[in-house]
């Protein structure tokens with residue numbers, strides 16, 4: 001992927017954005033790649049030379065990289081930072097770079113930093129659970145040491161002190177989130193299942209067949225909602241999750257129901273970076289559901 005610099009920001013930022021700092025080492029898949037949708041992964045591999053992103057749009061990835069640089073300065077006894085571990089499953093090498101490991105008498109405690117939103121901290125994020133449990137499996141497989149806890153150190157970019165009274169809202173802009181732990185069998189099955197999906201996707205690409213489609217979750221599909229509206233009123237009277245509820249109120253209010261279709265935000269915002277080459281999404285653009 002080529003990083004452009006439309007707004008002429010300082011060159012060192014471009015260097016950082018070009019990913020000089022990050023590497024998946026000599027592995028076939030990093031944990032992040034393994035978790036990403038197989039269609040996205042394939043389309044990225046096929047179109048890497050043509051993909052572009054402007055450095056000015058990369059604020060959060062850049063701050064993520066900056067954090068890794070800063071972490072090196074926070075060297076603390078009993079803690080290991082930025083360790084990349086490798087293992088092999090059926091001839092495929094997988095690697096994962098673990099932000100922090102605390103050595104305790106009982107084993108290792110894993111911590112992963114995330115720049116994130118207060119909303120993400122308040123809602124279950126299955127990707128965090130999957131990622132950290134693959135790290136746990138890597139540590140236990142490679143280092144033969146038990147992992148005692150998994151935590152996200154959330155750096156909340158939209159933290160607001162006024163909101164701290166709300167139920168579940170983090171109390172401070174740096175907030176620790178405990179992640180449930182899987183046993184080794186569950187983690188290894190997850191890794192094998194993901195590998196299988198990527199293998200099938202690669203085979204499909206090699207034989208010029210249709211790539212497996214991204215699922216609604218992978219596309220970050222928002223919910224379809226039903227707004228009850230009335231002529232002459234700009235805003236909706238109420239918005240429902242089901243058509244039945246909306247119809248019932250619309251009848252009472254002598255109004256009508258407006259269907260607000262869910263949006264695949266990863267596609268529409270091109271957060272996958274490959275929307276223009278994706279026939280699944282392009283077909284929808286050419287033939288939108290009404």
Ligand code: SF4
Pocket residue numbers: 037039040043214218219264266267272273274275278279280281
């Ligand atoms: S555009 Fe949407 S469907 Fe296509 S690869 Fe990207 S996320 Fe998947």
